[in-house]
Amino acid sequence: MILYESRRAPNPRRVRWFMAEKGADDIEIVDLDLFGGAHKTEEYLARTGVPQVPALTLDDGTTITESVAICRYLEAVYPEPNMFGRDPKEAAVIEMWLRRAEMLAANPLMQAVRHGHPALAALETQVAEVSANNRQQAERSLALFDRRLGESRWLGADRVTLADGVLFIGIDFARLLKFQIPEQHQNLTRWFAAMRERPSAGAGT
Amino acid sequence: MILYESRRAPNPRRVRWFMAEKGADDIEIVDLDLFGGAHKTEEYLARTGVPQVPALTLDDGTTITESVAICRYLEAVYPEPNMFGRDPKEAAVIEMWLRRAEMLAANPLMQAVRHGHPALAALETQVAEVSANNRQQAERSLALFDRRLGESRWLGADRVTLADGVLFIGIDFARLLKFQIPEQHQNLTRWFAAMRERPSAGAGT
Numbered sequence: 001m002i003l004y005e006s007r008r009a010p011n012p013r014r015v016r017w018f019m020a021e022k023g024a025d026d027i028e029i030v031d032l033d034l035f036g037g038a039h040k041t042e043e044y045l046a047r048t049g050v051p052q053v054p055a056l057t058l059d060d061g062t063t064i065t066e067s068v069a070i071c072r073y074l075e076a077v078y079p080e081p082n083m084f085g086r087d088p089k090e091a092a093v094i095e096m097w098l099r100r101a102e103m104l105a106a107n108p109l110m111q112a113v114r115h116g117h118p119a120l121a122a123l124e125t126q127v128a129e130v131s132a133n134n135r136q137q138a139e140r141s142l143a144l145f146d147r148r149l150g151e152s153r154w155l156g157a158d159r160v161t162l163a164d165g166v167l168f169i170g171i172d173f174a175r176l177l178k179f180q181i182p183e184q185h186q187n188l189t190r191w192f193a194a195m196r197e198r199p200s201a202g203a204g205t
Numbered sequence: 206m207i208l209y210e211s212r213r214a215p216n217p218r219r220v221r222w223f224m225a226e227k228g229a230d231d232i233e234i235v236d237l238d239l240f241g242g243a244h245k246t247e248e249y250l251a252r253t254g255v256p257q258v259p260a261l262t263l264d265d266g267t268t269i270t271e272s273v274a275i276c277r278y279l280e281a282v283y284p285e286p287n288m289f290g291r292d293p294k295e296a297a298v299i300e301m302w303l304r305r306a307e308m309l310a311a312n313p314l315m316q317a318v319r320h321g322h323p324a325l326a327a328l329e330t331q332v333a334e335v336s337a338n339n340r341q342q343a344e345r346s347l348a349l350f351d352r353r354l355g356e357s358r359w360l361g362a363d364r365v366t367l368a369d370g371v372l373f374i375g376i377d378f379a380r381l382l383k384f385q386i387p388e389q390h391q392n393l394t395r396w397f398a399a400m401r402e403r404p405s406a407g408a409g410t
Contacts, residue, residue: 050305050349062294066308069300076293088281089267095274100255103271107308129334144255 002028003070004044004055005204009034010110010173012054014067015074016204017165022078027056035122068098071162083161094156097148097163101155104141106170108134109179117176135177138170142185149187160198168195207233208275209249209260210409214239215315215378217259219272220279221409222370227283232261240327273303276367288366299361302353302368306360309346311375313339314384322381340382343375347390354392365403373400 003019005012019027032038032053039051047063048055056070057063064070075084085091114124116131145167148155156163171181171192181189195201208224210217224232237243237258244256252268253260261275262268269275280289290296319329321336350372353360361368376386376397386394400406 049353058294060294062298064297064301066301066304069297069304072300073293073297088278089263089265092269092274092278093267095277096269096271099271099274103312127334127338129332130338133332133335148254 001059002030002057004030004032004039004048004053004057006032006034006039006053007204009053010106010169011052011067013169013173013204014162014165015054015056015070017169017200018071018074018083018162020200020203021081021083021160021165021198022074024074024078068102068162068166081159085157085161090157094161094163097156098161098166100141100144101163101167101170105138105145106166106173108138108141109170109174112138112179113174113176119176135174135179138174138179139182142181142188146185146188149191154191164191164195165200168192168201172196206264207235207262209235209237209244209253209258209262211237211239211244211258212409214258215311215374216257216272218374218378218409219367219370220259220261220275222374222405223276223279223288223367225405225408226286226288226365226370226403227279229279229283273307273367273371286364290362290366295362299366299368302361303366303371305346305349306368306372306375310343310350311371311378313343313346314375314379314382317343317384318379318381324381340379340384343379344387347386347393351390351393354396359396369396369400370405373397373406377401 003015005016019025032044034053038044039053045051047057048065050065052065054067054070055063055065056073064073072084075082085094112131112135114120115126115134116128120126145155152158154160154164155167171179181192183189208220210221224230237249239258243249244258250256252262253270255270257270259272259275260268260270261278269278277289290299317336317340319325320331320339321333325331350360357363359365359369360372376384386397388394
């Protein structure tokens with residue numbers, strides 16, 4: 001398998017984080033220069049259909065894009081430690097928190113950075129209102145995660161799952177906008193520190 | 206099981222569409238009045254944690270929110286017809302198209318409606334630029350789906366899957382903004398007509 005990714009981009013980092021948690025170190029990594037347009041070449045688009053990283057090319061030539069689809073495929077190849085759930089109910093609770101992490105916090109923070117940070121003006125036609133609106137949306141969601149992390153050590157289950165990875169990477173990426181977890185969210189702050197101490201925290205950065 | 210939903214809202218409609226495709230007609234349905242704030246009562250929030258529909262309460266009292274997490278749970282309860290993939294590779298391709306449908310088209314169109322339609326001003330602090338930006342993003346993505354539907358009758362696999370449902374419901378919801386598939390996207394137009402003819406098309410509307 002070959003993983004096409006780009007250092008510093010948050011979606012590939014989800015896959016690298018997931019691989020680190022799994023101890024999956026036998027996948028070939030190709031680092032693309034997005035600012036040089038390496039994800040927009042004819043060859044890359046013929047492979048992926050979209051100018052996006054990450055992309056995972058399987059041994060039979062099939063290419064999968066979308067970070068969560070890639071991670072779920074890797075879960076089948078590297079089943080332990082389990083990160084998507086051991087039965088339908090646990091899987092549903094994990095996916096619920098994974099999607100909340102993504103839709104309510106990580107994706108809005110990514111949009112806030114894409115539309116708000118000067119370094120990304122080369123990749124996006126930036127609209128200031130879109131950046132501000134997304135940032136506010138993410139900020140409003142933090143109370144929900146803080147409450148959950150007061151009841152549960154990890155976001156999706158009694159162990160680390162992809163839900164934790166997605167929230168962690170989303171918040172960490174927003175440091176580019178000097179975004180910080182507000183002090184009153186003590187559970188979230190404690191969880192974030194615990195996530196940063198894991199060996200997986202530096203993968204793909 | 207009890208499904209909390211709201212007629213006309215697009216995310217609950219995904220679950221109702223999925224149930225119709227599965228022939229799952231033994232789930233109790235509770236229709237909430239969002240404009241009356243039925244999703245913001247103390248009782249509802251104690252159940253779900255978030256003021257959102259759909260929510261599925263299982264027989265043991267666990268409540269799952271997030272339409273795709275609910276559908277994946279229902280796939281385990283009603284395995285046929287298969288709509289999430291029969292092996293890891295097929296599941297990855299379906300999830301890739303499901304997420305593209307969601308992230309590139311359905312969610313942006315929903316945001317465009319939420320931020321752009323007068324009837325939704327009661328549910329959202331509307332920002333015109335956010336509506337316009339989301340609509341443009343969705344319009345740009347249609348060529349990708351049109352190309353795919355020129356190669357494959359259905360979006361995610363050789364049969365209808367949730368990827369088709371999510372794209373169909375997203376585009377159909379945007380009719381509120383008089384959104385139409387541009388004529389040059391003939392494959393997408395043909396596929397949309399086929400989706401509209403299925404008995405599932407009216408479920409949850």
